[in-house]
Amino acid sequence: MSSTVITGASSGIGHSLARRIAASGAPVALLARRGELLERLADEIRAAGGRALALPCDVTDRRAVGVAIEAAEAALGPVARLVANAGGGRATGVDPFDVDLITEVVTLNFLGTVHCIEAVLPGMLERRAGHLVAVSSLAASRGLPGASAYSASKAALTNFMESLRIDLRGRGVDVTVIAPGFVRTKPGKTNKRRRPLRVDLEPATERMWRVIQARRPYDAFPAGLVALTWLGRVLPASWYDRLLAGRGPTPKS
Numbered sequence: 001m002s003s004t005v006i007t008g009a010s011s012g013i014g015h016s017l018a019r020r021i022a023a024s025g026a027p028v029a030l031l032a033r034r035g036e037l038l039e040r041l042a043d044e045i046r047a048a049g050g051r052a053l054a055l056p057c058d059v060t061d062r063r064a065v066g067v068a069i070e071a072a073e074a075a076l077g078p079v080a081r082l083v084a085n086a087g088g089g090r091a092t093g094v095d096p097f098d099v100d101l102i103t104e105v106v107t108l109n110f111l112g113t114v115h116c117i118e119a120v121l122p123g124m125l126e127r128r129a130g131h132l133v134a135v136s137s138l139a140a141s142r143g144l145p146g147a148s149a150y151s152a153s154k155a156a157l158t159n160f161m162e163s164l165r166i167d168l169r170g171r172g173v174d175v176t177v178i179a180p181g182f183v184r185t186k187p188g189k190t191n192k193r194r195r196p197l198r199v200d201l202e203p204a205t206e207r208m209w210r211v212i213q214a215r216r217p218y219d220a221f222p223a224g225l226v227a228l229t230w231l232g233r234v235l236p237a238s239w240y241d242r243l244l245a246g247r248g249p250t251p252k253s
Contacts, residue, residue, distance in 0.1 A: 003027040003076035005069065007059050007116060008086030010037035012185035013135060016205040017083060021212075022050035029072035029079075031057045031065075031116075032086065051076065059086045059112030069119035078127065079120045083212070084113040085135040089150035091249040102149040109153035110160070117164075121173070128172030133212055134161045136179045138220055141229045142240070146248020154179075165217055174215045178208050181225035197225040 004021050008014035010032035022028045022045040030038045035056035045052035053075050057068040073079060089105040092098065113134055124130025139147060140154035158177055165175035182198040199222050211219040220226045232240060 001027060001077045002080030003029055003072060003078070004081040004083060005029045005031060005072055005079050005116070005120065006083040006085060007031045007057075007112070008135075009041065010034040012201065013180075013183060013205055013208070014083075014085040015041060016201055017085065017208060018052075019045065020205060020209045021081075021083070022052055023048070024213075025050070026081070027051035027053075027076040029053045029055055029068075029076055031055050031059065031068055033058050059084075059115055060107045062115045062118070065112075065115040066119050069116070073123070078123055080124075080129065081131040081133065081212075082116055082120050083133045083135070084116050086112050087135065087154075089147065089153070091146045092149040093146060093248075093250070105149035106153045106156070109150065110156045113157055114160070124173045125171060130173040131176065131212075131215060132161070132164065132168075132173065133176045133178065134158075135208075136161070136177050138179050138181045138225060138229050140179060142232050144248060145244050145246070146250065162218075174217075176212060176216060177218050178211055179218070179220040180204055180208070181220075181222055181229075197222050197228075 004026045006014055006018050006021065006028060009018045009030040018028050018030055018041060028045065030042055030052060032038055033056060035054065038054035038056060042052040042054040053072060055068040055071055057064050059065055069079065087109040089109065090101060092101055117132060134157055136158045137154040139151045140158040144151045158179065161175055161177045168175060180199065183204045184198050184200050207221060
């Protein structure tokens with residue numbers, strides 16, 4: 001039987017997606033750094049009659065990813081689907097210009113997915129069957145204030161996956177990119193910054209799971225924020241800069 005690998009499964013979108021995928025009957029290999037939370041989720045899935053394996057792993061560690069995928073395939077069978085969800089980021093600014101922080105964000109959001117694809121793609125190509133799914137962001141559409149590293153890393157991820165989709169055409173491996181806007185991953189938590197058009201976690205992952213099942217090449221939501229993002233892309237640079245100046249998060253010192 002084939003399996004699904006999902007990264008960033010210890011909380012938020014990854015946690016919710018893992019539960020949905022496992023409920024469909026697919027064995028799931030759960031990857032994230034926080035092993036205790038992964039074990040708790042794996043226990044929950046097994047208690048509901050599913051198959052799950054917790055594999056604590058930092059996706060920025062290329063070797064560790066390879067070891068985790070080998071363990072997943074040994075226990076659950078060949079990887080038929082990769083859901084590369086692990087990601088995140090902190091505010092980045094210019095005073096100071098923190099290259100170490102930028103490198104950290106880009107490595108997690110972009111190279112972390114590349115490491116996972118490196119580990120699963122050869123087997124998919126050999127079997128001429130597979131599905132690569134990457135969770136990107138609407139922030140990939142254009143640079144955002146205070147989020148230079150995050151926007152750049154998600155843009156790199158989106159373009160990389162699109163190139164892969166073209167290169168893999170006719171070889172049995174499908175590629176899906178999902179670009180959500182703001183998702184409320186911690187219900188009940190107050191946020192000092194008001195986020196317009198924020199989507200609740202469960203409706204967001206329900207939509208994402210439908211997209212994954214349909215193997216659609218690309219999906220972005222919510223519609224209102226997609227429309228605003230499109231408008232931002234067509235605005236002249238001078239207008240765009242003026243509208244967004246000073247609106248980004250302030251990096252912590």
